[in-house]
Amino acid sequence: AQKITQTQPGMFVQEKEAVTLDCTYDTSDPSYGLFWYKQPSSGEMIFLIYQGSYDQQNATEGRYSLNFQKARKSANLVISASQLGDSAMYFCAMREGESYNTDKLIFGTGTRLQVFP
Amino acid sequence: DAGVIQSPRHEVTEMGQEVTLRCKPISGHDYLFWYRQTMMRGLELLIYFNNNVPIDDSGMPEDRFSAKMPNASFSTLKIQPSEPRDSAVYFCASSWGSGGYYEQYFGPGTRLTVT
Numbered sequence: 480a481q482k483i484t485q486t487q488p489g490m491f492v493q494e495k496e497a498v499t500l501d502c503t504y505d506t507s508d509p510s511y512g513l514f515w516y517k518q519p520s521s522g523e524m525i526f527l528i529y530q531g532s533y534d535q536q537n538a539t540e541g542r543y544s545l546n547f548q549k550a551r552k553s554a555n556l557v558i559s560a561s562q563l564g565d566s567a568m569y570f571c572a573m574r575e576g577e578s579y580n581t582d583k584l585i586f587g588t589g590t591r592l593q594v595f596p
Numbered sequence: 597d598a599g600v601i602q603s604p605r606h607e608v609t610e611m612g613q614e615v616t617l618r619c620k621p622i623s624g625h626d627y628l629f630w631y632r633q634t635m636m637r638g639l640e641l642l643i644y645f646n647n648n649v650p651i652d653d654s655g656m657p658e659d660r661f662s663a664k665m666p667n668a669s670f671s672t673l674k675i676q677p678s679e680p681r682d683s684a685v686y687f688c689a690s691s692w693g694s695g696g697y698y699e700q701y702f703g704p705g706t707r708l709t710v711t
Contacts, residue, residue, distance in 0.1 A: 512696060522685065524639075524702035570639065574696030581696040582627065582651065586639040 482506065483573050483587035490592050492561045499546070500556040500590045502571030512574040513554040514584060515545065519567040527569075530554055561594045568592075598622075600703035602688050608709045614676040617706045620669055621690030629695055630663055630673050631687040633705070639687075644695065645671065678710045 484503045492498040504513065515527040530538045530545045538545040546555040558565055568591050572584040601620040609615055621628050629644040643653040648665045656663070660679070665671040675682055685707050689700040 516702075522705045524687065524689070524700075526699040526701075529699070582644060582646070582694045583641055583696055584700070588638050 482575075482585045483571055485571055485587040485590050487590045488588075490590055492558075492592065492594055494563060494594055494596050495560055497557060497559045498561055498592065500558070500569050500571075500592065502554045502556065502587060504552050504554060504571075504573050506552075506573065506575050508575055513545070513547070514572040514574070515543070515554075515556045516570045516572060516586075517565075517567045518570065518589070519564075524570070528556070558592075563594050563596065566592060566594045600688055600690055600701050602686075602703035602706050604706060605704060606707045606709075608711065609678055610711055611679055612677045613710075614674065615678045615682075615708060615710075617673040617675075617686050617688075617708070619671045619673070619688030619703060621671070621688070622692075622701055623669065625690035625692045625701070626668075627691045627693070627695050627700075628665060628671050629689040629691075629700060630671070631689065631702075632684045633687060634684045642673070675708075678708075680710045683708055683710050 482505050511532045513530045517525045517527050528538050528540045528543045528545050530547050537547050542559045544557045568589045570589045571587040603618045626647050630642040631639055632642055633639045642655045643663045645665045663673045685705045687702050687705045689702040691698050691700045
């Protein structure tokens with residue numbers, strides 16, 4: 480079974496609009512962590528944002544915020560005021576809890592975001 | 597800081613040849629990860645090191661793959677003999693602290709093509 484599911488293979492958004500990229504996860508451990516990484520066409524993976532399962536508030540980093548809904552097991556990335564440079568692949572990743580190897584991340588299949596003028 | 601450095605950036609080789617990919621992590625980082633990315637399988641963790649010691653190599657596909665980290669500033673991933681199905685982008689990443697808790701810094705990747 481998929482541990483991390485990103486159901487949107489591709490998304491389009493107009494410049495300056497907000498966009499939500501979906502991510503659902505599957506774990507039975509109460510302690511886990513969720514990451515979002517961006518992969519532009521140049522290829523390198525860039526860290527965007529992190530949410531711990533015990534964090535009381537949704538994580539935010541500049542124009543990025545994470546809509547964390549624990550009961551639904553979802554950790555959607557919200558990008559506000561999209562820019563052309565946001566066009567890239569976006570990956571959701573999870574660190575499982577103490578029952579597993581907590582040094583490792585499991586990555587989803589990614590969502591390709593295209594921002595148009 | 598120069599970031600994670602990988603070489604070569606592109607490698608084209610014939611089936612059966614030995615391939616060596618190289619990585620220099622960010623200075624001071626104590627974790628180093630090797631990933632492989634393909635369209636079919638996505639991003640897979642192959643092996644990772646903590647303080648130069650291999651911790652988990654369960655993602656290494658088979659005995660043809662080996663990785664070493666002789667010191668804190670250098671790691672290699674070797675494929676011998678290479679096969680066409682090894683064609684992929686190989687990423688090296690490093691982190692200060694566990695990669696499951698802290699940001700991993702990725703290198704630009706090595707695009708390997710085996711013909």
